Amino acid sequence: MRADALRNRERLVEVAQSAFATNGIDTSLEEIARQAGVGIGTLYRRFPTREDLIAAVLAERYLKLTDVALVLAEEREDVDTAMTEWLTLLMEHMAIYRGLSMAVKEAIHDVDTALGRTCRGMIDAGELLLTRGQKAGAFRLDITFYDVMTMCSAIVLAVERRSEKPNASELPKVNPYLLLDIVLRGIRV
Amino acid sequence: MRADALRNRERLVEVAQSAFATNGIDTSLEEIARQAGVGIGTLYRRFPTREDLIAAVLAERYLKLTDVALVLAEEREDVDTAMTEWLTLLMEHMAIYRGLSMAVKEAIHDVDTALGRTCRGMIDAGELLLTRGQKAGAFRLDITFYDVMTMCSAIVLAVERRSEKPNASELPKVNPYLLLDIVLRGIRV
DNA sequence: CGCTAAACGGAGTCACCCTCCGCTTAACTT
DNA sequence: AAGTTAAGCGGAGGGTGACTCCGTTTAGCG
Numbered sequence: 001m002r003a004d005a006l007r008n009r010e011r012l013v014e015v016a017q018s019a020f021a022t023n024g025i026d027t028s029l030e031e032i033a034r035q036a037g038v039g040i041g042t043l044y045r046r047f048p049t050r051e052d053l054i055a056a057v058l059a060e061r062y063l064k065l066t067d068v069a070l071v072l073a074e075e076r077e078d079v080d081t082a083m084t085e086w087l088t089l090l091m092e093h094m095a096i097y098r099g100l101s102m103a104v105k106e107a108i109h110d111v112d113t114a115l116g117r118t119c120r121g122m123i124d125a126g127e128l129l130l131t132r133g134q135k136a137g138a139f140r141l142d143i144t145f146y147d148v149m150t151m152c153s154a155i156v157l158a159v160e161r162r163s164e165k166p167n168a169s170e171l172p173k174v175n176p177y178l179l180l181d182i183v184l185r186g187i188r189v
Numbered sequence: 190m191r192a193d194a195l196r197n198r199e200r201l202v203e204v205a206q207s208a209f210a211t212n213g214i215d216t217s218l219e220e221i222a223r224q225a226g227v228g229i230g231t232l233y234r235r236f237p238t239r240e241d242l243i244a245a246v247l248a249e250r251y252l253k254l255t256d257v258a259l260v261l262a263e264e265r266e267d268v269d270t271a272m273t274e275w276l277t278l279l280m281e282h283m284a285i286y287r288g289l290s291m292a293v294k295e296a297i298h299d300v301d302t303a304l305g306r307t308c309r310g311m312i313d314a315g316e317l318l319l320t321r322g323q324k325a326g327a328f329r330l331d332i333t334f335y336d337v338m339t340m341c342s343a344i345v346l347a348v349e350r351r352s353e354k355p356n357a358s359e360l361p362k363v364n365p366y367l368l369l370d371i372v373l374r375g376i377r378v
Numbered sequence: 379c380g381c382t383a384a385a386c387g388g389a390g391t392c393a394c395c396c397t398c399c400g401c402t403t404a405a406c407t408t
Numbered sequence: 409a410a411g412t413t414a415a416g417c418g419g420a421g422g423g424t425g426a427c428t429c430c431g432t433t434t435a436g437c438g
Contacts, residue, residue: 105347182372
């Protein structure tokens with residue numbers, strides 16, 4: 001890869017990161033290209049789909065997350081609290097950008113996309129924790145981590161607010177940690 | 190309302206219903222207008238937002254659903270099975286059109302839109318079942334039906350497949366009824 | 379220094395949303 | 409039956425964003 005191309009790529013990921021943070025994952029790609037000072041064609045050449053760009057932005061962050069799962073699975077800690085801790089982290093990571101949980105939900109089924117592979121990595125990591133808990137008799141046997149992950153992404157998705165809320169209602173805010181607690185209770189034997 | 194306007198309105202709802210069924214709730218509104226044989230302006234005059242059209246399509250269906258809740262709440266039936274039955278129905282109704290659960294999730298916060306009011310109606314209906322169950326000591330006291338409804342719409346949302354699946358993965362299909370079971374377990378005392 | 383493949387960039391095409399306004403017509407009045 | 413008029417109609421037009429294509433530029437090698 002040519003030096004200029006590499007520079008542009010890095011700049012794009014950097015700009016995308018901050019654009020996702022402020023405007024959610026559905027920001028206009030043309031806007032990102034403009035802010036990065038490159039043509040839209042350059043963005044598309046490097047990241048043919050939006051998901052590729054998302055995956056690039058998330059790369060290191062998600063590697064850390066799988067590492068944590070490995071550590072938690074190997075430590076002698078209580079299986080239940082290990083699961084609780086990791087699911088909390090997982091949910092918080094899926095909540096960093098508005099729209100991300102939706103993208104994750106969509107990508108989870110795609111075998112051969114960058115974001116899809118990342119998600120599969122998360123599932124594999126979580127599976128470790130789940131099966132350990134199942135062997136210890138803490139969790140029901142009729143579920144897979146895919147089910148649990150689905151519920152977690154669903155919670156984040158459901159709790160997510162869209163940017164503008166002109167007629168904000170007086171409905172109570174939903175507490176994602178309460179919902180996670182419901183799920184945790186639901187998966188115990 | 191003039192006779193021709195009424196005719197057009199009915200035709201639009203009818204066409205929208207079938208378009209939503211085949212293409213999901215995000216179908217092009219221009220396509221709906223075209224199929225209904227009216228101009229796009231006419232559609233927008235009658236249904237200023239997409240949500241208004243959705244609400245019109247769902248109107249009777251959702252009235253029935255609240256009725257069922259009332260009946261279930263008044264019958265001497267077991268509170269737990271009443272809740273299970275109604276949540277199952279609720280989920281199935283939210284799953285009839287791809288994208289509907291998303292629209293519901295968004296609309297739930299809007300006090301003064303047609304779809305928003307419909308959703309609030311659902312929450313009120315479900316609240317009856319929940320509080321009855323809570324009084325009977327069957328469900329935890331720290332949750333509202335809003336939480337439960339959120340989980341249900343989240344499940345539907347998470348399970349929903351997008352239309353085209355070019356690279357369908359070999360991942361197991363998630364079973365929404367299993368996820369509902371997790372939630373039900375999670376809300377019991 | 380010259381060459382060339384890699385990279386660039388933005389104009390162009392497409393799809394959809396939504397508004398605005400001149401024309402049409404249902405339906406009431408006399 | 410004819411006249412009146414406000415309700416209704418429709419589609420052109422303007423805006424936004426995705427994505428492609430191809431003529432131009434340039435990094436980096438020999």
